[in-house]
Amino acid sequence: MWYKKLHWQIVIGLILGLIYGLISSVTGLNDFTTEFIKPFGTIFITLLKLIAVPLVLASLVAGVASLNDTTKLSRMGGKTVLIYLCTTIFAVTIGLLAVNLIKPGNSLPEQTRIDLQAQYSGAIESRSESAQEVMNRGKLDILVDLVPENFFAAATENANMLQIVFVAILLGIGIIYMGGEKGAFLVKVFDSFNDVIIVIVDLIMKTAPYGVFALMAGLIVDLAGDDLGKAIALLVALGNYSITLLIALILHVLLVYSSMFKFFSKNMKLSTFFKAIRPAMLLGFSTSSSSATLPVTMERVEKNLGVDEEVSSFVLPVGATINMDGTSCYQAVAAVFIAQALGLDLTLAQQLMIVLTATAASIGAAGVPGAGIVMLVVVLESIQVPAAGIALILGVDRILDMCRTTVNITGDAAVSYVVAATEGKLHEPELED
Numbered sequence: 414m415w416y417k418k419l420h421w422q423i424v425i426g427l428i429l430g431l432i433y434g435l436i437s438s439v440t441g442l443n444d445f446t447t448e449f450i451k452p453f454g455t456i457f458i459t460l461l462k463l464i465a466v467p468l469v470l471a472s473l474v475a476g477v478a479s480l481n482d483t484t485k486l487s488r489m490g491g492k493t494v495l496i497y498l499c500t501t502i503f504a505v506t507i508g509l510l511a512v513n514l515i516k517p518g519n520s521l522p523e524q525t526r527i528d529l530q531a532q533y534s535g536a537i538e539s540r541s542e543s544a545q546e547v548m549n550r551g552k553l554d555i556l557v558d559l560v561p562e563n564f565f566a567a568a569t570e571n572a573n574m575l576q577i578v579f580v581a582i583l584l585g586i587g588i589i590y591m592g593g594e595k596g597a598f599l600v601k602v603f604d605s606f607n608d609v610i611i612v613i614v615d616l617i618m619k620t621a622p623y624g625v626f627a628l629m630a631g632l633i634v635d636l637a638g639d640d641l642g643k644a645i646a647l648l649v650a651l652g653n654y655s656i657t658l659l660i661a662l663i664l665h666v667l668l669v670y671s672s673m674f675k676f677f678s679k680n681m682k683l684s685t686f687f688k689a690i691r692p693a694m695l696l697g698f699s700t701s702s703s704s705a706t707l708p709v710t711m712e713r714v715e716k717n718l719g720v721d722e723e724v725s726s727f728v729l730p731v732g733a734t735i736n737m738d739g740t741s742c743y744q745a746v747a748a749v750f751i752a753q754a755l756g757l758d759l760t761l762a763q764q765l766m767i768v769l770t771a772t773a774a775s776i777g778a779a780g781v782p783g784a785g786i787v788m789l790v791v792v793l794e795s796i797q798v799p800a801a802g803i804a805l806i807l808g809v810d811r812i813l814d815m816c817r818t819t820v821n822i823t824g825d826a827a828v829s830y831v832v833a834a835t836e837g838k839l840h841e842p843e844l845e846d
Contacts, residue, residue, distance in 0.1 A: 423695045426622035434633025443634045451631030457624025460617045461705040469730040471607040476726035477585025478600045497736045503669045504738040505771045508745030511661040517653035518753025614708040625699040658746045662820045670827040677834040689717035690826045697822040701814045703733040719842035724833040732825035739817025744771040752798045763796040770795045
């Protein structure tokens with residue numbers, strides 16, 4: 414039956430969680446929801462984060478070691494980073510075009526602006542401090558941070574995923590150079606370890622509908638509180654901004670990812686691509702975390718898109734840390750929206766600065782807590798727009814974060830398919846209904 418499919422169960426969990434959250438706000442059950450429902454969503458996300466580091470380490474070491482050729486690795490790595498960089502530039506550009514054409518900031522009521530700034534002043538201050546730390550970093554600090562002093566310390570925090578990727582590639586290269594029986598043995602060890610992780614992922618995913626239900630219920634309660642009308646009024650006031658960002662994100666998926674996929678796909682339909690990665694997209698929407706969704710993304714790309722594990726185990730972990738197209742598009746839309754709401758006209762030079770800063774931020778954001786908002790502060794500072802304007806969008810940021818994470822995951826899957834196609838590493842997919 415259709416309802417036994419994982420993606421339909423996740424959709425049902427989303428809808429029921431949304432309905433329950435609204436009922437909870439209206440009937441005064443928020444305390445019960447916070448105490449007894451929301452923790453199950455937290456546990457679900459934590460389980461996914463728990464498995465992310467072992468998965469990246471095992472799959473990437475095995476994938477790199479199986480290449481048996483460092484030249485091939487450098488070619489694949491250069492190709493992956495270049496594609497991610499190009500899609501990020503497109504994302505920022507599309508965001509700027511959308512926000513300049515629609516001009517959502519011109520319709521924001523003055524009182525709403527004042528109330529939001531007062532409500533979120535504390536959050537803005539903490540984000541500004543984190544952003545200042547980022548702005549004070551040296552030009553090559555991103556490369557310096559790539560190498561961990563202690564692997565085990567790096568492995569304790571998913572935000573350090575780029576360091577895990579570096580160590581895994583280093584281990585894989587070491588195994589290639591060692592070769593022989595010992596090298597082959599280590600490849601088998603990491604392959605077996607990766608198989609165990611995949612089994613654990615399957616077990617965790619059986620709880621996905623319940624976890625998604627709890628996440629959505631908790632989100633609605635946090636957003637609405639005891640005053641559902643307040644949340645609705647806020648969503649209406651910022652509706653133009655939200656719609657503008659959603660239009661930009663959808664255009665990026667349709668124009669960039671879809672065109673890229675169709676160009677390199679010979680037999681697979683575009684609808685099949687989206688159907689294949691649908692559970693990963695839905696899970697990304699629920700968790701707002703590319704890293705947490707990584708195990709599911711890898712499984713769907715390998716099984717349903719036919720991407721060889723050698724490619725997916727390299728491209729997807731890298732994408733989860735540096736491919737932030739949805740976030741980059743959001744930074745462009747949000748920065749111009751805030752400027753419009755504050756009555757500031759941005760010059761062409763300032764908007765070009767947004768392209769450069771947002772593109773750089775998509776790579777450097779991985780190790781920064783609250784990366785999207787923090788890096789938005791950096792973008793605003795670069796174009797001389799007051800960071801306090803972030804208060805205008807914080808109320809709806811959580812929902813829009815879910816949307817841009819979905820775009821990030823879609824981009825990861827599309828790029829992994831493109832790289833696999835150019836490397837001749839596609840096999841027959843196991844398509845589901």
